[in-house]
Amino acid sequence: MECADNPRNKCAACYRQFNRMEHLVDHMRTLFHSVHEPTCGVCKKHCRSFESLREHLIGPLPKQECRNAFNIRGCKFCLAILDSPYALRVHQDRCQLSGVNHGISAYMANLGLRDSLTIDNGYSRGPQVVALACKTVGGGSDRSLDLCARVCIIDEKENIIFHTYVKPPIPVTNYRYETTGIRPEHLRDAMPLRQVQRKVQDFLCNGEPTWKIRSPKGGKARILVGHGLDHDLDKMQVEYPPIMIRDTAKYPPLMKTSKLSNSLKYLTQAYLGYDIQNGIQDPYEDCVATMRLYVRMRRQVHRRQDYPLASDPQNRNNFASWRQNELERMSPEEMLAISRSDYYCWCLDSA
Ligand SMILES: [Zn+2]
Ligand SMILES: [Zn+2]
Ligand SMILES: [Zn+2]
Ligand SMILES: [Zn+2]
Numbered sequence: 362m363e364c365a366d367n368p369r370n371k372c373a374a375c376y377r378q379f380n381r382m383e384h385l386v387d388h389m390r391t392l393f394h395s396v397h398e399p400t401c402g403v404c405k406k407h408c409r410s411f412e413s414l415r416e417h418l419i420g421p422l423p424k425q426e427c428r429n430a431f432n433i434r435g436c437k438f439c440l441a442i443l444d445s446p447y448a449l450r451v452h453q454d455r456c457q458l459s460g461v462n463h464g465i466s467a468y469m470a471n472l473g474l475r476d477s478l479t480i481d482n483g484y485s486r487g488p489q490v491v492a493l494a495c496k497t498v499g500g501g502s503d504r505s506l507d508l509c510a511r512v513c514i515i516d517e518k519e520n521i522i523f524h525t526y527v528k529p530p531i532p533v534t535n536y537r538y539e540t541t542g543i544r545p546e547h548l549r550d551a552m553p554l555r556q557v558q559r560k561v562q563d564f565l566c567n568g569e570p571t572w573k574i575r576s577p578k579g580g581k582a583r584i585l586v587g588h589g590l591d592h593d594l595d596k597m598q599v600e601y602p603p604i605m606i607r608d609t610a611k612y613p614p615l616m617k618t619s620k621l622s623n624s625l626k627y628l629t630q631a632y633l634g635y636d637i638q639n640g641i642q643d644p645y646e647d648c649v650a651t652m653r654l655y656v657r658m659r660r661q662v663h664r665r666q667d668y669p670l671a672s673d674p675q676n677r678n679n680f681a682s683w684r685q686n687e688l689e690r691m692s693p694e695e696m697l698a699i700s701r702s703d704y705y706c707w708c709l710d711s712a
Contacts, residue, residue, distance in 0.1 A: 369382065371385075372389070373394075373697040375407050383685070393671055401424075403442055404427050406427075410615065410618075411440060411615060434449045438453065438457055492652040493590070497510060498529070498548075502534070507592070507596055510527050511543065512557060521645060542641035571600065574605060575602075585601060586652055588628075590608045614706075625650055659710050663708045670705060
């Protein structure tokens with residue numbers, strides 16, 4: 362700190378100041394700064410997540426200049442800085458969304474109207490995106506084993522594609538009625554788990570063998586959006602390649618810290634501006650919230666680069682291939698220019 366402001370040793374992305382150039386080089390090797398990080402609209406500082414950008418803008422120790430601009434023309438949902446207070450009003454009216462009427466979806470699930478998933482054999486255009494959510498009931502003698510009891514899948518336009526109760530393979534010992542709204546009669550003649558598993562699996566792969574799914578582009582398999590999908594897929598015994606999964610609980614820009622997820626309830630409140638999961642929870646509501654978060658993240662405008670990921674073979678060791686002394690001679694901006702993201706930014710789905 363005593364080695365005051367030496368712009369030579371200041372990270373061009375997060376503005377951290379280092380006493381020695383070699384420390385800045387180490388920082389750049391491990392931080393994976395990139396054009397895909399959430400960035401302050403005023404000072405252009407890169408943040409690891411929207412949570413840390415929010416902190417940068419509103420506190421507890423905000424940067425004064427940035428806070429002032431944010432107070433006047435910053436969107437409290439997506440954290441963008443608009444050109445004027447008027448532009449902000451117009452923007453924020455669209456940025457804040459309202460909840461969905463899930464009475465209709467519950468009605469259809471009761472009628473069993475939406476349980477025939479169809480496979481379109483790849484005739485549809487482009488990669489298709491669907492969101493999935495489950496609700497679980499309890500099984501086992503201590504009633505804590507999660508059993509999938511309700512599944513919903515929607516398309517990008519929030520239309521219900523699949524919505525059904527599921528009959529678990531073992532007895533239910535806790536219906537968790539206060540949050541699931543599920544009663545024994547809902548599950549008695551419901552679709553057996555095995556059948557649900559097969560339908561969902563086939564629907565996601567869409568005629569593509571699982572081993573062939575290597576990229577979100579070009580194939581017939583669908584991009585799957587959700588929150589905590591590991592858990593949902595595990596309960597349904599569905600296997601799906603990570604490369605096709607967009608999980609709002611695991612996407613670094615939406616996480617609380619590098620290890621901790623935010624809840625879907627929090628994300629929906631903070632980034633979309635409405636409340637979910639009050640009282641009885643409908644998986645349709647979760648599907649809509651995750652899909653909206655996904656679409657918003659995909660819409661981010663980031664500079665296009667030929668090989669945007671640190672893991673792209675063309676970039677492998679993009680730092681290691683340079684000698685330490687070569688890196689130390691670069692300017693912080695030059696180092697940032699060769700740095701690439703260590704996560705797949707969802708804006709890349711829009712190309
Ligand atoms: Zn940095
Ligand atoms: Zn991006
Ligand atoms: Zn700033
Ligand atoms: Zn906004």
